[in-house]
Amino acid sequence: MKVPLLDLKPQLAELRKEIIECVSNVIDSTHYIMGPEVTAFEREVADYSGAVHGIGVSSGTDALLVALMALDINRGDRVLTTPYSFFATMGVVLRLGAVPVFADIDPVSYNISPTHMADILQRDKKKKIKVMIPVHLYGQCADMGNILSLSEAYGVPVVEDAAQAIGSEMMLERSGKMTWQRAGSAGIAGCFSFFPSKNLGGIGDGGMVVTQDEVFAEKLKKLRNHGAHPKYYHSLVGGNFRLDPIQAAVLRIKLRHLEKWHQQRRCNADQYNTLFAGAGFGEDSEVSLPKAVYGEQAGSDKTINHHIYNQYVIRVRKRDELRKFLAEKNIGTEVYYPLALHQQECLAGILESGSLPQAEKAAAETLALPIYPGLTKAMQEYVVKCVRDFYR
């Protein structure tokens, strides 16, 4: 049996006709920059994620970049973030001449630890930290309750890197009441990516920034288009960060199926959990299963996206050998990510960040298994059986 890490074909088969039709409509409209599809998609994503404004941009990376530009992040500023994420989270900081400061992660959720963040903010007597970027890794929200408290206490805004987490929900206090709120809606900006492998993926690159703040939204809109408003009058220096209307049109169709796909991923995760337990992988075994931290607090309410499983990531012994073994059995896996950000070569000589033991340990031990909608039960049984065979 062959089990790829990701297969977009089942999803495509379901929507192929509709997608081709909407692409051809955009072509025939001759409206190739911005326009009605982009505007409608911005409205729909803002509504879906519980934000007031959506600003479509060219990628998740540019969503982060333009959000930091709108906060006037500059040379020498510090940005507090996680060392365990895709490179873009740190890349945008470096491109602006700012310096990343890393707080280690929580070993269960793999998300940035508010305890470590608090230590770093406490030591930042000169107030050089201008913004913090938590990442909702693998599709599960970071501990935003505590992160927002720190934001308030230290007066440092939060940009959420929600590239892997559109629709994922977190429990937050709103006027004295605990409520579920979606990723991206809690910080000054929430950044989404529509890279094809994300839960909501286009047929190319795309991204969006969502925000609750009108003034901030206006600035983002300007920056996305060379800082111009009206046309040819440039009050700011921005860039060309516009979202392609073909991507917007396709993503609008896919957005209508997103909840169902989240549910399928969550079902697949439950299925893996059951199969791994059945194969004898319990506490303290060779394989540790992912935990939906918010889900455990709130019971197993299936109507809430505690975790959207953009990735189903296990922590294992002898990771690289297991990965090789699974590849020989035609099972696709991936390591997100084999190096923590502070270990990347491009930082050599720029940053002394000391050791971040939990991030380094995660980089050595994590392995993502296939979890996409369309994965069959037989495929999952085969994956778990092969993992079992490896440790036997």
Ligand SMILES: *Cc1c(COP(=O)(O)O)cnc(C)c1O
């Ligand atoms: C995918 C991703 C990005 C970048 O998104 P692109 O659309 O590929 O530019 C940023 N941060 C995280 C955590 C991501 O997973």
